Amino acid sequence: MARKFFVGGNWKCNGTTEEVKKIVTTLNEAEVPSHDVVEVVVSPPFVFLTLVKSLLRSDFHIAAQNCWVRKGGAFTGEISAEMLVNLGIPWVIIGHSERRALLNESNEFVGDKVAYGLSQGLKVIACIGETLEQRESGSTMAVVAAQTKAIADKVTNWDNVVLAYEPVWAIGTGKVATPAQAQEVHCELRKWLNENVGADVAASTRIIYGGSVNGANCQELAGQADVDGFLVGGASLKPEFVDIIKSAT
Numbered sequence: 001m002a003r004k005f006f007v008g009g010n011w012k013c014n015g016t017t018e019e020v021k022k023i024v025t026t027l028n029e030a031e032v033p034s035h036d037v038v039e040v041v042v043s044p045p046f047v048f049l050t051l052v053k054s055l056l057r058s059d060f061h062i063a064a065q066n067c068w069v070r071k072g073g074a075f076t077g078e079i080s081a082e083m084l085v086n087l088g089i090p091w092v093i094i095g096h097s098e099r100r101a102l103l104n105e106s107n108e109f110v111g112d113k114v115a116y117g118l119s120q121g122l123k124v125i126a127c128i129g130e131t132l133e134q135r136e137s138g139s140t141m142a143v144v145a146a147q148t149k150a151i152a153d154k155v156t157n158w159d160n161v162v163l164a165y166e167p168v169w170a171i172g173t174g175k176v177a178t179p180a181q182a183q184e185v186h187c188e189l190r191k192w193l194n195e196n197v198g199a200d201v202a203a204s205t206r207i208i209y210g211g212s213v214n215g216a217n218c219q220e221l222a223g224q225a226d227v228d229g230f231l232v233g234g235a236s237l238k239p240e241f242v243d244i245i246k247s248a249t
């Protein structure tokens with residue numbers, strides 16, 4: 001089954017109202033391949049979701065950067081999946097390594113969040129990835145397989161899941177994975193899905209790469225057979241994000 005190229009822009013905890021408007025203007029004026037060819041999803045901080053939704057071109061979509069693990073209630077500071085649905089936000093990023101590391105989100109907690117978000121009708125960009133120490137000790141596949149298993153244990157329908165492989169050592173470091181390194185892990189992940197979830201899910205699930213993707217390195221990464229797109233951090237705040245979208249063709 002053909003997998004549509006996916007480019008996500010994770011703005012993380014950045015931006016003022018004026019900066020956000022500037023980024024959206026750049027995106028709205030960009031000439032990019034059609035929505036049949038590439039799916040573009042940008043992820044502003046929560047406080048700018050409504051503003052971006054009101055201004056952004058209709059062929060680009062929006063993701064929140066997180067949501068609560070269950071139904072909302074007495075959880076100060078949290079944002080529920082139901083609220084995102086109510087606002088008309090179709091996507092959410094779950095399990096980003098910054099949250100896993102800084103907020104101690106475990107594999108199981110991430111799996112629960114993915115399942116709950118899906119159950120409420122959200123589409124999920126589920127993030128996995130190994131640290132430098134884990135890579136150097138040869139445990140990359142064991143780590144990403146365990147992270148994926150914790151999601152697979154809770155999820156029965158993968159139609160609305162995009163898996164983002166983001167090696168922690170490549171995030172925000174300027175040290176991008178080589179195309180061969182990315183392809184190797186993506187290929188292994190697809191095999192893992194094939195063996196543990198099913199052939200259809202393995203064939204149709206998009207596995208995107210994140211970690212120091214920029215306008216200069218995206219083409220070669222995009223050319224890898226099992227790289228179905230990107231989750232971009234720093235470069236998604238800059239005009240070069242448009243070049244990354246164009247790498248879909």
Ligand code: G3H
Binds near residue numbers: 174211213234
């Ligand atoms: O979610 C995006 C990733 O953390 C990648 O961030 O492109 O700044 O390395 P980066």
